[in-house]
Amino acid sequence: MIIQDVNKSHIKISGKKDNKKQSKHKSVKKQKTLIIESQPDTLTNTDANKGISSMIQVWKNGKYRNEFKKPNIELATNREAFLHILNNVSPDILHLSLHTHKKKGLIFTDEYGDEDYMSKNEFEKKIKFISEEKPLELVFINSCNSAVYAEAIHPYADYTIGMTDFIPTELANLFATAFYKSFFDHKNIEKAFKTAVLEIEFNNDFEMPEDITTAKENIPKLYKK
Helix, strand or coil: CEEECCCCCCEEECCHHHHHHHHHCCCCCCECEEEEECCCCCCCCCCHHHHHHHHHHHHHHCCCHHHECCCEEECCCEHHHHHHHHHHHCCCEEEEECEEECCCEEEEECCCCCEEEECHHHHHHHHHHHHHHCCEEEEEEECCCCHHHHHHHHHHEEEEEEECCCCCHHHHHHHHHHHHHHHHHHCCHHHHHHHHHHHHHCCCCCCCCCCCCCCHHHCEEEEEC
């Protein structure tokens, strides 16, 4: 509302100051990150806990950390509990730390700690179901040979990330840490991906197995909706 007094050269705008005060106190909805880990007893330990700890640390130090809730971590996740967890948390960012079998699917655990496989079809349908209620910003599958799963679900998330080949655990952890460090500092997924790729390309601490012919910088793959 504009109030004009007798002197036309003086115009007072009421309510403007109050609006500024209100906008200052307006709450910003924080994004939710869900980390799902699953390591059956029958498989080699992938140092998932080390990688997850690094992710939590870069979130704590991130420039935009206040725009994200503390990541929700689910360890030793059962395949049957996967959808239930997604429904409960309703994440914006979903990070999966597990193994993949080239033919059988993503490897979760059963109630006895043994391998329980989730096919590409099952995974795609469950991600699609979740996205119908709330769109996902990112699904990051930090697992060997997971690019086919990332590609299958890319219509249901703004971005998906998977691996096109075998990737050593230490290198996978390094890539994920570099990615999230950049993401929590800049909130730009494409920039974070490129940053992480450069990080592993020029890192000489980890050697690739001789039977892997894919250049390490070409193993991670980003899909955009």
